[in-house]
Amino acid sequence: MSNFVNHKMDVGLISLGFVVALFGAGIGIGGGALLVPILISVFKFDFKKAASTSLATIIPISFIGSISHFVLFPHIPDLRYYFIRSCCRSDNIKSPSGSYT
Secondary structure, eight states: GGGOHHHHHHHHHHHOOOOOOOOHHTTOTHHHHHHHHHHHHSSSSOOOHHHHHHHHHHHHHHHHHHHHHHHOTTTTTOOOOHHHHHHSSSSSOBBBBSOOO
């Protein structure tokens, strides 16, 4: 199986992930906006594979971010219940005319 592994491409993809994460976090945008065009143009991925790769990175990033938030910031009050309650309340959503919907 080792003869099928392209180590040069693996190092390039790992480096790309690091650079995209650095720039995405630095300028405050999602990494997919940078990742997909680079995967298509530099690494010759087709669009479906590049887009699905970008979407697949969301799951581990969100999981690790959530866990680290709960571990590093346990003293911050739990806002889940306030968020859910505010989303469920229908009286705080108004139409542009000002009348309740």
